[in-house]
Amino acid sequence: MALPSHASRLERIWHYTYLVICGLIFFFLVAPIIVIIPLSFNATPYFTFTREMLTLDPAGYSMRWYDALLTSDEWLSSIRNSFFIAISATIIATTLGTLAALGLSRREMPARAAITAFLISPMIVPLIITAAALFAFYARVNLSQTFFSIIMSHVVLGAPFVVITVTAALSGFDNQLIRASQSMGANQVTTFFKVILPLLLPGIIAGGLFAFITSLDEVVVVLFLAGPEQTPMTVRMFSGLREEISPTILALASILVAMSIGLLTTMELLRRRSEAHRTGRG
């Protein structure tokens, strides 16, 4: 992107305008997320910067909203519910998705394209449609307002991500390794756990993280399926944003932003690891 030395004046002006425009777009992408972090330390119950905050007066800041969040039974139980649902759904989705991806990547698999399309269709269908269908379905079999129905729904939404990431990891997989392992006397089970699984692990973890975050973030389906016993934090946040707006929500939001930064780092490390694997093998 460096400007050549023979660039004309007009080109120079255009080049710098372009960089400024891109800078503004990056600002637009990130600023809204960053701005909520200082606001979550607000000493007043408003969603805006006070004079004290702008002059960096310590009196303008406080931990009261984090306090309110972490001492409230309602919030804590909803956070527990969220993690319980997300972890259960991730385990099931990762298992089913990985098995399916292993099957789909075999040359002998019949109707591969059609079956793949079917398995990832929950990603394409708008969430509200899935929510409407699942709400009517579970209400009919008297299973709405149970953890079971919520977890099953989240497996439906999360499994496609696992199928996609593991299939992608398998596409770079060298089948000779399986033969090598078998020629040295390993049986199928040993080959799977000692050769296939370690190589696929970055893909499986990435898919699992996608499934986990999908479940943790999901609002629309749980909004209709969850009863008071199962209310996850997203639903509590959603109703909080609709009714009594309090900076407690911003405290939770800031924690979630910190979590997504951690997640982003993990994904980046996974990507580098698998890249190193691939290039290392040449």
Added chain:
Amino acid sequence: MTDTAATAGNIPSGRAAGTGAAPLTTADGQPLKVALRRANRRARRNAMLLVAPLFLFLLFTYTIPIVQMMTRSVMNPEIAGYLPNTTEAIEDWDGEGLPGEAVFAAMVKDLNAGGRSTIGRVAARLNAELPGARSTMMGSMRAAEDLQAPFKEALIADDDDWGEQRIWRLIKRETRTLTPAYYLRALDFEYNQDGEVVARPPSMQVYRAIFWQTAWMSALITFLTILLGYPVAHLLATLPLKSANLLMILVLLPFWTSLLVRTSAWIVLLQQNGVVNELLVFLHIVDDDGRIRMIYNRIGTIVAMTHILLPFMILPLYSVMKTIPPSLTRAARSMGATPLRAHLTVYFPLTIPGLAAGVLLVFILAIGYYITPALVGGESGVFISNLIADRMTGSLSQLRLALALATILLVGVLVFYWLFNRLVGVERLKFG
């Protein structure tokens, strides 16, 4: 995989045994073709067994609910269940003149048999379509016990509304167990009192306008993400890898951040006393009373959704742009093309697969959005999803209306996907 490997390992021995005219066999004497076919069959079965758990899981917990949604949106079994005799008798009536004695007799039988609550439910349902039907039904239910044959004359004598054709047409329509009524309602049509399909009065029309609003706002949001995403993706694709990876974090952070967090960020920024308005007042761009309304309306929905969906445009664009050799544009320039022309005729066409993938993703995601319009859209910025959600928790007929609306939306998405596939070819798209 392993089975074919095993078979492949046996080929040399088969070939050794099968010299001459005899067919090739494996070590244990089977014809090679049979062994190969069997091994292939086993491999195919193994592959299918691996896919089966997820396949069956989705079939039972996803496909069946979706199919049920579609069938339930046309179902109307209640009246037929409450008035079994009438339902059977009225089937033969052609809708002209008045139905025969048999239908009237069946109606009297049903009025006698059904309890107060059953007939009450039928009456309420019919009354919603034909005002006055409730008193006709309830009045005749009380009188039904004393009625004598011929029932046609007796019923009409009890309440002369039974002599009107339209109540019978309504009953005939409502006793059908399959009805297009919810779809008509979802597209702002209804039956008039003569049973013809007409547009609802303009003041009662809601859904078509919201379908249209959902479509044009999604299109506008898609356009805005192209406008903002294209330059950024281009910059990321042409910068040296190290700085591009750093800047990529700025795209991935919003991508990985919770949707609710991003929506609440926009509430914080855009509300009346929010950060943007405070800043504008501080800079004396607007007065304290002249604060701009940027949220709880269409602007709120468009701004927040453009921000939320922007990474879905940037990522596929970036992955395509990264594969375009910069030498192509340079070659165009060296042959005398202006920068603009080189970009439009050489670079831009090569980015179309990424652009198309981004458009498909963003538009399909936008058209089904619920959370963001519900939180920042106010009254004017709602999407069809919001209406579906509102209707879902209501009465049974409201639920069926919601299911009809959802089915229409699903068909819309599938048609868009199909058209897009015809125009661009989905398998050519690159998602990243």
